[in-house]
Amino acid sequence: MRNKFFRKFITIIFLLIYNIEIFAANLVVDPNSNHNTKLDVAPNGVPVVNISTPNDKGISINEFSEYNIDERGQVLNNADNYGRSHLAGIISANPNLAPNQAANLIILQVNGSNRSQIEGYLEALSRQKVDVILSNENGLYINNGGTINIKNFTATTGRVNLKDGDFVGIDVEKGNIVIGPKGMDGSNANYVELIAKTLELRGNIVTNDLKVVAGSNKEVPEGTVAIDGRELGGMYAGVIKIISTDKGAGVNSDAFIVSKNSKLEITADGKIKVNKVQGKGIDIKGKEYEQKDLAYSDEGISINADKIKLSGTGTQANKQINLNGAVENSATIYTKEGLKTKGLTNTGTIQAINKIEVEGNLTNSGDIQTLDNISIKENALNKGNILTNGFFTSKDLKNEKVLSAKNDIAVNKLENNGKIVTEKNLDISKSLENSGRIEATGNILISENANNTGDILTNGSFLAKDTKTTKSLIAKEGITVNNLESSGIVATNKELNINGNLKNNGNIQAIDKIDILGNVVNTGEILTNGKFTAKDINSKKLVALKGISVNNLKNDETIATNENLDIVGDFENNGKVSTNKSLNVAGELKNTGDIQTLDNISIKENALNKGNILTNGFFTSKDLKNEKVLSAKNDITVNKLENNGKIITGKNLDISKSLENSGRIEAVGNILISENANNK
Numbered sequence: 001m002r003n004k005f006f007r008k009f010i011t012i013i014f015l016l017i018y019n020i021e022i023f024a025a026n027l028v029v030d031p032n033s034n035h036n037t038k039l040d041v042a043p044n045g046v047p048v049v050n051i052s053t054p055n056d057k058g059i060s061i062n063e064f065s066e067y068n069i070d071e072r073g074q075v076l077n078n079a080d081n082y083g084r085s086h087l088a089g090i091i092s093a094n095p096n097l098a099p100n101q102a103a104n105l106i107i108l109q110v111n112g113s114n115r116s117q118i119e120g121y122l123e124a125l126s127r128q129k130v131d132v133i134l135s136n137e138n139g140l141y142i143n144n145g146g147t148i149n150i151k152n153f154t155a156t157t158g159r160v161n162l163k164d165g166d167f168v169g170i171d172v173e174k175g176n177i178v179i180g181p182k183g184m185d186g187s188n189a190n191y192v193e194l195i196a197k198t199l200e201l202r203g204n205i206v207t208n209d210l211k212v213v214a215g216s217n218k219e220v221p222e223g224t225v226a227i228d229g230r231e232l233g234g235m236y237a238g239v240i241k242i243i244s245t246d247k248g249a250g251v252n253s254d255a256f257i258v259s260k261n262s263k264l265e266i267t268a269d270g271k272i273k274v275n276k277v278q279g280k281g282i283d284i285k286g287k288e289y290e291q292k293d294l295a296y297s298d299e300g301i302s303i304n305a306d307k308i309k310l311s312g313t314g315t316q317a318n319k320q321i322n323l324n325g326a327v328e329n330s331a332t333i334y335t336k337e338g339l340k341t342k343g344l345t346n347t348g349t350i351q352a353i354n355k356i357e358v359e360g361n362l363t364n365s366g367d368i369q370t371l372d373n374i375s376i377k378e379n380a381l382n383k384g385n386i387l388t389n390g391f392f393t394s395k396d397l398k399n400e401k402v403l404s405a406k407n408d409i410a411v412n413k414l415e416n417n418g419k420i421v422t423e424k425n426l427d428i429s430k431s432l433e434n435s436g437r438i439e440a441t442g443n444i445l446i447s448e449n450a451n452n453t454g455d456i457l458t459n460g461s462f463l464a465k466d467t468k469t470t471k472s473l474i475a476k477e478g479i480t481v482n483n484l485e486s487s488g489i490v491a492t493n494k495e496l497n498i499n500g501n502l503k504n505n506g507n508i509q510a511i512d513k514i515d516i517l518g519n520v521v522n523t524g525e526i527l528t529n530g531k532f533t534a535k536d537i538n539s540k541k542l543v544a545l546k547g548i549s550v551n552n553l554k555n556d557e558t559i560a561t562n563e564n565l566d567i568v569g570d571f572e573n574n575g576k577v578s579t580n581k582s583l584n585v586a587g588e589l590k591n592t593g594d595i596q597t598l599d600n601i602s603i604k605e606n607a608l609n610k611g612n613i614l615t616n617g618f619f620t621s622k623d624l625k626n627e628k629v630l631s632a633k634n635d636i637t638v639n640k641l642e643n644n645g646k647i648i649t650g651k652n653l654d655i656s657k658s659l660e661n662s663g664r665i666e667a668v669g670n671i672l673i674s675e676n677a678n679n680k
Contacts, residue, residue, distance in 0.1 A: 026068040030111045033063035036096050040077070042088030048075045050094045051106055055165045058104035065112035067136065069120045069145065078102045078126035085125045086148050105131045105167060107160055115139035115175075118155075121185075123148035129190070133167075135160050136175070140196070143180025143203065147189045156195035170195055172216045179203050179233050186210070192237070197246075201233020201253065210237035210259075215246030234258070240279065244268035250286065263299070272305070275312075282317075289325070291315065300337070308341075314348070321352075326360065338372065346384070355390070362394065373407070380411075382418070392422075399436070408442070416454070425460065432464070444475065452488075461494070469506075479510075483518070495530070502534070514544065531563070540575075548579075552587070565597075573611070582617065589621065600634070607638075609645070619649075626663070635669075 027047055029037050035052035042048055047069075051060040060078070073087040077094040080101055085091050106124065110116055115138040122145070124130045129151035134140070137157050147153045157175020161168045177196040186192035186207030193211045212235070234255030235242075239262035244251055250270030257264065257277045264279030266272055272286035274295075281299040289305040293312035300319035308325040314332030315321065321335045326343040333339060333350045343360030350356070352370040362376045365383040374386065376394035385402045386392065392403065397411040404421040413430040416438060420426070425442035432450040439457045446464035455472045456462065462475035464482075471488040473479070478494035487505040490496070496510040501518035504526060508514070513530030520526075520537035532544035535551040539559065542548065547563030557575040559565065565579045570587035573595060577583070582599040589607040596614045603621035612629045613619070619630065624638040626645045633650040640657040643665060647653070652669035659677040 026066070026070055027074070028064060028066035028112070030063040030065045032111075035061050035063060037062040037064075038096065042075065042085070042091060044089055046072050046075060046085075046088040048077050048088060048091060050077045050096055051103060053096045053098075054101060054103040057166045059162070059165065059167060060103035060106045061109065061162075062107060063109045063111055065110075066114060067108060067110045067112075067134075068117040069122055070117075071120045071144070073120035074122050076106055076108075076122065076124045076126075076130075076132065078106065078124055078130055083125045085123060087121060087123045088125075091125055102126055102128070103130060105133065107167075108132065108134045109160060110134075110136035110138070113138060115141060118142040118145035119180075119182075120144065121146040121148055122150065122153075124150050133160060133170075135170070137173070139176045139178070141178045141180060142184045143178075144182035144185075146185035146187075147192070150189050152191040152193070153186060153189045154193040154195065156193075157197055158195055172197055172213075174216075176200060179205055183233070186237075198249075201235070201255065204234040204236060204255065207237045209239040209262075210235055211241040211243070213243045213245065214251075215244050215249055236260075238262060240264045242266040242268075244270065246270075248287075250288075254292075264297075291331075301335075310348075320354075329366075339370075343378075356388075374405075396430075426458075443477070450481075462492075466500075478512070486524070496528070513546065520550075532561070536569070547581075555593070564599075570605075571603075583615075601632070623657075 027039060029039060037052045038050040040048040040050055049062065052062050054060045075085050075088045077091060079093055080097040080099050081093045083091055116136045118140060124132060126149060129149055131152040132150050133154040135156050135158060137159065139157055140155050155177060156170050157177060158170035158172035160170055172195060174197050176198045177194050178200045179202060181203045183203030184205045189207060191209040192207040195213045197216055199212055199214045235257045238260050240257060240259035242251060247269045249268060251266055251268045251272045254275045257274065259279035261280060263281030263283055264277055266284045268286045270286065271288040272284060273290045275292045276294045278296045282295060282297045282301045285304045287305060288307045289303050290309045295301060295315045297317040301315060301317045301321045304324040306325050308323050308327045310329045311331050314334065316334045318336045320337040321339045323341040327341045328345045329348045331348045335352045338354035339352045340357040344358045345363045346366045346368060348366045350368045355372040356370045356374045358376045361378045362380040364386060367385045369387045371389045373390035374388045374392045379396040380394040382399045382403055383401055387404045389406045391407045392405040392409045394411050396413040398415045399418045399420055401418040406423045408424045408427060409422045410427040414428050415433040416436045418436045421439045423441045426440045426444045428446045431448040432446050434456060435453045437455045441459050443460035444458050444462045449466040450464040452469040452473055453471055458475045461477040462473065462479045466483045467481040468485045469488050469490060474491045476493045479492045480497040483500035484498050485503040486508060489507050491509040493511045495512045496514045498516040502516050502520045504522045504524045506524045508526045510528040510530065514528045514532045516534035518535055520534045520539060522539035522542060525541040527543045529545045531546040532542060533549040537550045538554040540557040543560045545562045548561050549566040552569035553567050554572040555575045555577060559577045562580040564581045565583045567585045571585045572590045573593045575593045577595045580598045583597045583601045585603045588605040589603045591613060592610045594612045598616045600617035601615045601619045606623040607621040609626045609630055610628055614631045616633045618634045619632040620637045623640040625642045626647055628645040631648040635652045635654060636649045637654040641655050642660040643663045646664045648666045650668050653667045653671045655673045658675040659673050662680040
């Protein structure tokens with residue numbers, strides 16, 4: 001009997017010593033606590049905390065000088081009767097609880113000087129899931145930790161605040177939460193909240209609804225990282241909110257952050273640096289944002305930061321993407337709706353179904369495509385490819401590669417070294433510098449000057465002020481400019497209207513008329529099926545099928561028309577002139593070339609002929625000095641005639657004054673001289 005008692009006594013002592021060692025190593029109730037928290041151990045060795053009696057608000061406060069959970073886990077006994085624990089099996093009722101006195105909120109407050117090591121599961125033995133707050137200002141290390149039968153779990157390095165026995169908030173001054181390599185499993189909890197001065201992720205967090213708050217609402221040195229996931233710690237939850245409250249503190253994650261069922265929210269005053277993020281909506285606010293791989297959203301993406309850097313795989317959303325900052329993209333941006341940014345530097349690929357809006361400058365050396373419009377509020381530099389099924393608008397545009405729009409392109413100033421294509425109109429409110437190729441199905445409207453050393457082609461009209469072109473300017477529906485200087489090709493199926501002067505060393509063609517309000521210097525070719533009108537003209541080759549009307553004309557090569565050649569002033573011809581109708585000169589004629597008309601030649605002032613003049617009609621002038629050949633099938637009528645060449649008329653020669661002849665005169669009809677005749 002004595003031996004049996006002795007053996008039982010030894011067993012009890014052994015168990016007590018064993019339990020004391022467990023609690024000494026892992027769990028020590030604060031001896032200064034005013035609450036009746038008790039420690040126990042389950043038959044299988046799992047530590048059990050008989051929580052303190054809840055207050056009238058249903059809150060159980062439990063204070064510890066040491067609080068840790070090892071790989072066996074820990075049970076918070078919130079049962080007022082026997083219960084079956086997942087970790088510990090059958091457990092007796094908590095002696096601190098009267099019937100129906102289970103807590104709604106269990107607070108685990110650590111008052112000691114050591115951080116808590118949470119390396120196992122924390123289970124609440126309770127009829128209903130209960131809220132739990134674990135608070136340790138010295139820090140928390142959670143590695144392979146998890147929750148069982150806990151509704152909302154909060155791990156914090158802040159101080160829990162109570163007012164009149166009710167929970168009112170948490171104040172954070174210091175402390176770090178570290179999620180170890182084995183991570184944290186909060187999948188059994190409805191909601192997990194981590195609140196600390198800083199958070200370090202070395203492993204994954206898996207839960208249904210996650211909120212991470214780091215900081216103490218104070219200013220910290222720039223570059224401080226409040227939430228650090230550089231060691232591949234990810235977050236996986238139905239809902240994720242990440243908040244850094246310290247001014248200047250940031251978030252750094254090299255892993256995957258996934259919010260499956262709701263919007264992913266990350267807020268920090270400092271730099272936010274992520275690897276992969278995914279959510280049913282993404283909302284990120286920070287001073288800077290850097291994305292190294294992927295952002296994917298089933299809905300929209302909103303990023304607010306002064307600087308936004310996107311690289312890796314890309315940014316994808318099924319709805320609108322708003323990047324409220326200066327964006328630097330080297331990856332792929334894809335949205336089934338629209339894209340809006342402040343400023344954009346793109347070396348990657350951007351694809352949008354709806355409108356692309358850039359409120360600042362655009363610098364593109366990648367590819368941009370949209371089925372809608374592209375609107376650039378400031379200047380644009382394109383060294384890549386821009387394709388839109390809608391409009392393209394910007395202030396100054398410098399294009400070095402390809403810009404194509406199915407609708408209008410409207411810019412302030414355009415400098416083009418590449419290719420611009422629009423299926424509608426090109427509207428330039430300032431000047432054009434073109435050394436590339438411009439194609440428009442509609443009109444090209446330039447409010448100021450145009451300098452073209454490339455190709456401009458439009459099925460519509462071309463309108464500009466002073467225009468200089470050295471290659472090709474072709475507009476089917478007409479060309480209207482102030483002054484034109486051309487050494488290339490200028491062509492239109494309609495009218496060419498020049499409100500000032502023309503200087504041409506190239507080839508100008510107009511199916512309809514050419515109307516020039518100023519003077520013309522033409523050392524090239526001018527061809528029109530219509531009428532040509534100008535003031536003074538110095539021309540090499542001019543062909544106008546429906547007539548030519550100018551002030552003064554100097555011809556050095558060819559002038560031809562099927563209609564009249566009308567000259568309001570003087571005519572100097574050193575080339576070849578032919579008209580199927582009349583030549584009418586209101587001033588003087590000086591001819592060293594060839595003139596042929598099928599109708600009359602009328603010179604209102606004097607005429608000097610050192611070439612050949614042939615007409616099927618009349619020839620009339622004031623004084624005539626002829627040194628070569630003048631032939632008319634009808635009458636020749638002059639005031640005074642000085643002939644050293646040959647004059648032939650198929651009818652009469654009528655001289656109203658005198659004749660000085662040292663050449664040859666032939667007339668089929670009469671020769672009438674009103675004054676003296678001197679025939680040598």
